[in-house]
Amino acid sequence: MSDSTQSKPSDRPTAPAAKSDEAMREVLTKLLESANHISESDKQLGLKIRDLGVTAKDPGQLSQTPVQVAIAAAAQDYERATGRQLDLSPAQRAEVTRLTAPAAATAPDATSAPKNDGATKAATQSPADPIRDALTKLVAGLDQLPAAAKDLSTKIRALDKDAQDPVRFNQKSVQYDVAYAVQDFEKATGKQLDLAPAQRAEVTKLAGSAPGLENDRMIALLRSTAQIGDNAVIDQIRRFGSEVGQKNNQNTAEIQSRVDNLENKVRQAPRAAEPASQARGADASAQAEQTGASPAGNGASNGTRSDQRQTNDPESRSARNNANIQEPLARQSAVLRGGVLDTLAAALRGNGNPDNAPWDPQATPFGDRVRAFQARVDARDQDRVIGRVEHSARAAVDALDGFRNTEGAAVMNRIQSAARAEPGGMATVLSEMREGGRFSDLRQAFNTALNDDKGFAQAYDKAATALARYGQGREQVEQIIAKRPDAANLTAKFEQLDSQVGERASNTPSRNEGKNMLDDISKTVAEIIQNATDKVRGMFSRAPTASASPAPAA
Structure with missing residues (x-):
């Protein structure tokens, strides 16, 4: 076969090298700009395009035929993966087709490589x-x-x-x-x-x-x-x-x-100062008023001398005075419309500003009414938070009871039996439920159930999630109580809820060896709940016992 008819890989590019380099650089640029359209399932394609971008930073690499072929192949892969056409010029599209076509293939038809005539823009132009x-x-x-x-x-x-x-x-x-x-x-x-x-x-x-x-x-x-x-x-x-x-x-x-x-x-929170562009616009208007010039345009600011002379007659002076009054009033109205919330917030904080404009409303007596209204709004918001946390406390109690009495009953009964026989009670048993501890067999039984028994694991996770949710809300309520006039009543209510949650959580093993479920929530909340639990336990321990009462007569 003669050289004129034999097709060699090195003979395939027919366009001048410089033009081919530039075309493929543009194709790669559009691929990089459009990479955000690639789905997670085609992540490898995105990584390939990124690597080509790194390679193409070296002009010597971009002139290599294998690199150009890889870019052209990535362009076709992108269009197949996303269903979008890259916004390529006819010359760039032809170069991509040429580089990806087999050496002996004929020119592709319109269906295999749709031609972009520019009438329809692809949705790949960079939004950035x-x-x-x-x-x-x-x-x-x-x-x-x-x-x-x-x-x-x-x-x-x-x-x-x-x-x-x-x-x-x-x-x-x-x-x-x-x-x-x-x-x-x-x-x-x-x-x-x-x-x-x-x-x-x-x-x-x-x-x-x-x-x-x-x-x-x-x-x-x-x-x-x-x-x-x-x-x-x-x-x-x-x-x-x-x-x-x-x-x-x-x-x-x-x-x-x-x-x-x-x-x-x-x-x-305090309000932020507004950027100075608006103030500059107002200063320009004020300067224009003083000089008789208009900031609207050169034609108005460079009026003829005859126009300036005309403004000296009484009617012109009157019209100009009216305009000078109306323009500040219009700006004042705009400030009032745009700054109502800022004015209310300033009244709430009570930060008197000596630089306020003359038209700014005073914080007194209107400020007192605003503060009272805001206090009612805050109290209502706080009541909603308190109600949600009360509900989450009851949900935690129910979830912990549900775990202990149903799916976890078999293992929990063994743990409770050990606690009744142990002088240190449940706290000692749980702390010794660890590798090498005295109750390592109970820990092993607990771990086995947690790993192998789906119902056990689901019930335990439900209880743990409910406890964590209560812990998050309880910390927020503690901050609210400190600011409330009914703090004493709320404290008593949540001490009771804390003791109910704490009694159950402190007697339930943690996922971590040697710990209970209270150890899994934040230290601050755990201390609040534990203190309430200890307080209630202390009240019962101080109460007279049945053995102290005289025995009934035979």
Whole structure:
């Protein structure tokens, strides 16, 4: 076979090398930008694309035919896996087809390699462009951050590092983190970044939510972070918003309880100062009023001398005076409409601000009514939390009793029998239920049931979960009780609940050898419950016993 008819691998590329390199670089770039469309089941494809991106940083590697073939194959694999077409030009599409076709194959038809004529844009263009531009401006403004914002500076630099990897930067969590950083930057510097309207809209949308978040109350909290002046509260809201966004059920009782807690913190948090761009706009208007110029445009500010002379007649002066009165009133109305919540919050905190504008409402006597109203709202919220925790206490008691009396009865009866014969009682038996302990045989029986008996394990896990839920709520209630006028009644009520829960939990083995279930919850709550349990036990131990009573006459 002659050289003219024999097809060699090295002869297959027919386009000039430089053009082929550039075409495949563009294909790889679009693959990297579109990697967020790849599902978890095609994770290996995503890793392959990422590795190609690392390889292509070396221009010498990108000019290698095997690398170009690998990029073209990845493009076809991407389109098959996602059902989306990459937004390639006809020349790029032809290059991908040429590199992936067998040497002896004929040109593919329209059905095997759909041609993109540009009429329909694929849904793979990177959504990150507005966010990437915002990050670029954040990095450029790092020197404007005060020394106290060191953590924010570190965060922005880390995001800039993420931006070097297109696959990483296209992840939703990174996009949201950039929006959060923009909001934090503007509050830290008191200045607004110079963002285009489309960029500002995208940043505002992302900063007011979290990936996958659908809980309306959490979304409202995230949207309020721009007005919150406490960074610790903002961080808590964002972290919990991200946690909730990953859950299938975003409206569980536990989530609602934590949202209640966050809402309460927001009510007590100071307000953040607004970035200075609005103030600059107001200053420009005021300056324009003093000079007789209009800030609306050059045509108005550079009026002719005849126009200036005309303003000296009485009618013009009157119209100008009316305008000078109406414009501040319009701004005043806008401030009142936009700042009602801030005014109420300021009245609640009672922080008189000597720099308030003349039209700002005074905290007294209206502030007293607002404080009374807020106190009623807080009390109602607290009552809901208290009610939920009471319910969880009863649920824990029922679950512990259910385990002890049903699925766990056989093992628990053996443990209780040992405790009755042991001078140290149940506490000693449980502490010795460990390898090498005196009651290691009971521990072995407990572990065997836990591992082999599905009903036993489910009943135990239900009890453990109910106890943990009560422990979480009990710590919150303890903080509420300290601020309540009915603290004595609430303390007595929860001491009774604590003793009921504690009596059962302290007599039930933990999953950890030598411990009981109280040891599995937080130390603070365990101490509260244990103290209540000991108090009740002490009351019974001090009560007169039957043996102290005189024996009945025969």
